[in-house]
Amino acid sequence: MHTLLADASKKDAIQQAARYLREGSLVAFPTETVYGLGADALNADAVRRIFAAKGRPPDNPLIVHIADGEQLPTLVREIPAVAQTLMDRFWPGPLTLLFKKSANVPGVVTALLDTIAVRMPNHPVALALIRESGTPIAAPSANVSGKPSPTSASHVMEDLSGKIEFVLDGGETSVGVESTVLDITQPVPVILRPGGITKEAIERVIGRVVVHPSVHNKDVLVDQTSSPGMKYRHYAPRGSIILVEGTPLAIKKTITTLLSRHDSAAVLTTHSFSYPTRHIFSLGTTSEEHARRLFSALRECDATHVKTIFVEGTNENGLGLAFMNRVRKAASRIVHV
Ligand code: TXA
Ligand code: MG
Numbered sequence: 001m002h003t004l005l006a007d008a009s010k011k012d013a014i015q016q017a018a019r020y021l022r023e024g025s026l027v028a029f030p031t032e033t034v035y036g037l038g039a040d041a042l043n044a045d046a047v048r049r050i051f052a053a054k055g056r057p058p059d060n061p062l063i064v065h066i067a068d069g070e071q072l073p074t075l076v077r078e079i080p081a082v083a084q085t086l087m088d089r090f091w092p093g094p095l096t097l098l099f100k101k102s103a104n105v106p107g108v109v110t111a112l113l114d115t116i117a118v119r120m121p122n123h124p125v126a127l128a129l130i131r132e133s134g135t136p137i138a139a140p141s142a143n144v145s146g147k148p149s150p151t152s153a154s155h156v157m158e159d160l161s162g163k164i165e166f167v168l169d170g171g172e173t174s175v176g177v178e179s180t181v182l183d184i185t186q187p188v189p190v191i192l193r194p195g196g197i198t199k200e201a202i203e204r205v206i207g208r209v210v211v212h213p214s215v216h217n218k219d220v221l222v223d224q225t226s227s228p229g230m231k232y233r234h235y236a237p238r239g240s241i242i243l244v245e246g247t248p249l250a251i252k253k254t255i256t257t258l259l260s261r262h263d264s265a266a267v268l269t270t271h272s273f274s275y276p277t278r279h280i281f282s283l284g285t286t287s288e289e290h291a292r293r294l295f296s297a298l299r300e301c302d303a304t305h306v307k308t309i310f311v312e313g314t315n316e317n318g319l320g321l322a323f324m325n326r327v328r329k330a331a332s333r334i335v336h337v
Helices: 013-022 044-054 069-074 081-090 124-133 153-160 199-206 248-259 287-304 320-330
Strands: 004-007 027-029 036-040 063-065 095-100 115-119 166-169 180-183 190-193 240-245 265-269 280-282 308-312 331-336
Touching (some): 013 027, 013 036, 027 124, 036 124, 240 248, 248 308, 265 287, 280 287
Parallel strands (some): 095 180, 265 280, 265 308
Antiparallel strands (some): 027 036
């Protein structure tokens, strides 16, 4: 299959992409978090092709993307008050909410769960595409399953060229990690996946929420009904990641020592430290920058063929929770110093 790559700012590109979606084809598109691999959420055959193109396990449900609050009642059985409060404050934006699923949505979208994950992305291209196609769009991240999520159209092409019909290029994404997935069907809402909207920001609006144990520990096995996606290895480049956690100075000392024992190693620094290796990737110093740059740095490490990637741990405030969650899930080893 030939994959068409179109500049989203060019005349007719979005209309063309929408035509592909309407006829059951797959279209990758930018959102503010990462690129999504979209299909018409109400077309079961099209959605099935998403799983095939990504090599995604069929028991890992998809997020449905909408552009307008009016699309929600066709997807869900009820809209709780807490959802309305969160939508008013955070949509469009990187917050995905779990609702009770309506019978209109094919079971393949939600991996036969009784809940459905929905979000309204805050990106003009994504919103225009959903409106133009006239249907909600089911979309996971547009990477091959297990690889870091794509933050540019070239990442999407790397993984999916020849496997999907169309890629809309809207430049680099701004948030860089995926949306926060929040289960509001529980008495106390549960963060199943930390992401672009922080726990602190959510708590300022609705009070206490809890973080699912799998967010901190990659070895926690999750039962099928809570967050099926979390049990798979994620975000992993070809090189092995060694995450080093501790005080900044202890981290620097440890990585410097370990570097002398590894031939071909890179360092992802979250403190702008320098090291005796050619392969240093500075992720900036704020948690927003760390989140924005992580996935593309992991892909660049692959391009340099390093065997080991040391990552400096950070605190888990704000976007730090999402950053550390992604690094832990990708890590082969975690060292506490
Ligand atoms: O920012 C994002 O969320 C991006 C962009 C494209 O919107 N999408 C994304 O999709 O990251 P994906 O499929 O890579 O991750 C979706 C996550 C998975 O962890 C999945 O298990 C969880 O959401 N999820 C989806 N539906 C669910 C449900 N009904 N119950 C529990 N977890 C669900
Ligand atoms: Mg994904």
